[in-house]
Amino acid sequence: MSEIETIETEALRAIDGAGDLQALDAVRVAELGKKGRVSGLMKTLGQMSPEQRQDMGPKLNALKNRVADAVEARKAVLEDAALEAQLATEKLDLTLPPRPEPVGALHPVMQVFEEIAAIFGDMGFTVAEGPDIEDDWHNFTALNFPEGHPARETHDTFFMETPEGGDPKVLRTHTSPVQIRTMMTEKPPIRIIAPGRVYRNDWDATHTPMFHQVEGLVIEKDIHMGHLKGCLIDFVKAFFEVDEVEARFRPHFFPFTEPSAEMDVKYTKKGETIEIGAGDRWMEILGSGMVHPNVLRNCGINPDEYQGFAFGMGVDRLAMLKYGMPDLRPYFEADAVWTRHYGFRPWLMPSISGGLS
């Protein structure tokens, strides 16, 4: 056996026998290191004659490559084994709970405000606002409630303490004063909705002293009651996310509209669930009408030139109907359990294209 073959046999055996990376490295140094055996043989090439070199060169290079490859191969095996051994010590109990992160939720009535804004926004309405503490003129007189008229008493108004000589203020009993504020500051054409808090002195199973309304107002030149009907039917379909809604309009009385109408929709009650749109019963959902000419005049708008309609609806009740909350009272109790159950996740942004809910 030649020396080359002997060295190769021994080297490969030592490589195979190396139990860990350290031992392998010792073998590598002993064979391929500066003072190693293979390196030693390689150095002899320089002293050889050209003929010898031509013969031995390829053989020695082949030896060096085979040993080096064997070292690499073994290294990969040992590294793998080492990693496995390390991983075996790194086991975590992933049944343990993650770090606590509180889960938030949005209040249904605020969500429903946004749904309503999305629907009317698509019909070209913008959102207007007005103050909760109103004067008598905006809340009643400008809206054609005659002073001392019994129609005012039906509103169960909250009054503010009035300082000597001051204007008596009320908490607005409806969002309709925003109609007045809008018409006083903007010129037609007008299409607004006015969501907000309203107040009435009444507290029982179905009334709370504070609740939410959305007012709507459209003032243009050619708007008639057919538009009122069309607009509100379109709204109800979009809001309840149904294709068809059977609706009826009934005459009613509101001082600030003439003619006035209440809107009823058909519904079915299946157990505790209410389905809006069709069925065997009627439910009143809002009040509406053509803006009274006196109201237009009070705001400096000529009723012979401009006309339009207004409507108002109770948002808390709409939310109850759509999402099945059985009771109005927990709305304002900041009850965490209720909010987690009936609330909405923050990523739900109501839109016409993406769906309301």
Added chain:
Amino acid sequence: MKFPLSWLKDYLDTDASLDELLGFMLKAGLEVEEVINPAEDLKAFTVCKVKAAEPHPDADKLRVCTVDTVDGEKQIVCGAPNARAGMTAIYAPLGAYIPGLDFSLDKKPRKIRGVESQGMMCSTKELNAGEDHDGIADLDDAIKLGTPAAEALGLDDPVIDFEVTPNRPDWLGVKGIARDLAAAGAGTFIDDPVRKVAGSYDCPITIELDDPEACPVFAGALIRGVENGPSPEWLQARLKAVGITPKSLLVDVTNYISIDRARPLHAYDAAKLAGAIRARLGKDSEHCDALDGKTYQVNSEMCVIADDSGVIGLGGVMGGESTAVSDTTTDVFIESAWFDPLRTARTGRTTGIISDARYRFERGVDPASCVEGVHLALRLITEYGGGAASKVSVAGEAPRRTEPVEFFKRDVARLTGLEIKPAAMKKTLKALGFNIEDTGETWLLKVPSWRFDVEQSADIVEEIARLEGYDALPTTSLPNPGGKRLVATQIQDRVRTARRALAARGFLETVTWSFMPKAFAEQFGGGADVLTVSNPVASELNQMRPSILGNLAMAAQRGVDHGERELRLFEAGPIYLGDGPKDQRSVIAALVRPHQPRHWSGVGGYDVYAAKADLFAVLDAIGQPPARFQVDAPKQPHWHPGQAASLKLGPKVTIAHFGALHPRVLKTLKVDGPLYGFELNLNAVPQMKAKPNKTKPVLEKADLTPIRRDFAFVVDEDTAAGDIVKAAHGADKALVSAVDVFDVYQGQGIEPGSKSIAIEVTLQPRGESLKDADIEAISEKIVAAVAKSTGGVLRG
């Protein structure tokens, strides 16, 4: 307003069924609230004939009856003592629900003591139709077999209850309802004018009107020799049907006419009257002993009825005790007057009296009905109580509207979209009692005296549209306006975003009252009298809130009391700084009631800095980089003086507060602490200017790698870390891109009274890379800037 169907038919000739009539009411705007229809409950019951009644073989008190019924011959076991052969009775078939007993008969025949019974014969009590319980109903033998029980018992008269809107006082009389329903197409109106009673002598009682504005007309008449017994049965039945307890003929007749024609009257015992009767304004020293047994203070605003003895009634509201009719009354004076609605309403509010008369007068009684009302009363009283009527005496004159209303035909289509022929419009208006002068495009309408709600063309449009029926209205979607959609204001958009930022960070959204207790509001810098509700629904809801935090704190306590541990609550809503239209602020408040979490990995709890992080996250979400604001001492009284801060933009504008609530506030609110949170005033946050386009600014990305260097400064312990950060930033604004505090240390190696603050400064070179000498130079500038601003020295 309630009325039985039979009463309506006095004035409405109709073949319409009950359901059809309800449909006409709906169409005309009479919103039905309830239909009380005893016939509905009694549908299953019919009249039967008892052919034989034999004793039960096994029970002394039972009889086995053979009965002819609508279902054929039946054997019925009956326990009634009065059951006998030849009797006409009421039959309940198997399975029928017996309303007075609240149970249903078995569907299959049942054996009673061994004898099969195939139904039941009922008493009126078992049918909720009477009180007699001597046995089963024993009916007139003339009633045919199979007649519905409701008809046989005279209970086939449904009572309709509906809402009278404040604009239609004429619906407070059955006749007025009939007129509207006839106009709606339900039948023919029967006007039935009152036949006048020719009095046999002049009314001896003088009527005087001192204030024609308060009481412009007063008609009256005397009846002598009346017997004031019970009123006739038909009249009593009608009053009972509408919920009025019959008292005596004189009282019942006045009540009847009030319901029949919305014409309130008053009956005086003429023997108790002293001198002339007079409608005048009251005097502050007077009082009135009213019919309800109470004494009311009179004032000079009220219209009173007086005689020589003083006040004997509050005009249009309630009569007086001293001149009231009684069983022994023989001479009665009938008053039929007209009182000013607003004055009547004020008197009603001042006295708190609720009466049928007030309800009608304050909404408006037909002034033309005074004389007719007296005649009707005279007719009914003399017919049923005898006596001799005087001639009717009338003082003053009924107010009359002379100005016609101008109606423009085109307004119907213009306002409603309905195309209605003029002839149809005329028919409707005539049916409602309008007198029409057709002058072409414009009609001049004389408004009937019972209508107070018709002033202009739009009011006429409503009459025509409602009686045509709103079902006929076109359904037209709103034309699309096109163009850009700016749906919400910037504040509304920010509310929307901020709510989502907070919910995503684990907060529950609440909507709490705009109110809070006044004493609590004072703790939050509020409590002004102009923000106090003078008539609160509850004493703890008597003040408009100056901050949302108090309500959140109370809510958090309620939650904890119910077993919640950590609670993170927020609300986006209004606060009130004054009672003017511009004093309301739109704020976002968040409050955390912390609870140290127990977690195997040992995580930290919520604290002041977490509240700051949440506030900054909200600011960031609404496009306001938090770094542009300065942290300063708190300016509101409800914050912990050392553990809370205000966030300012420049020296004047405070946009938010954050930190821990003041322990004194927690004590007042009876809330356990600590509580951490913030309140952000969205009105104070700068509005972003609308840009002409939506393009974003060009990206400026540095090519060179940023360099980070750490510095630790020893400063006085009162020095704010923020000042060090600000100084380091200011050392080279172009190069220093970030300064972060990563350590605060007090203790060994640092002298007492001092602390060490370590910062990491990020340098972002642009264009050219920094050489060691450059970094050295900037480091020196930073150290110098911090030293100058805070006296801090580099920690050795």
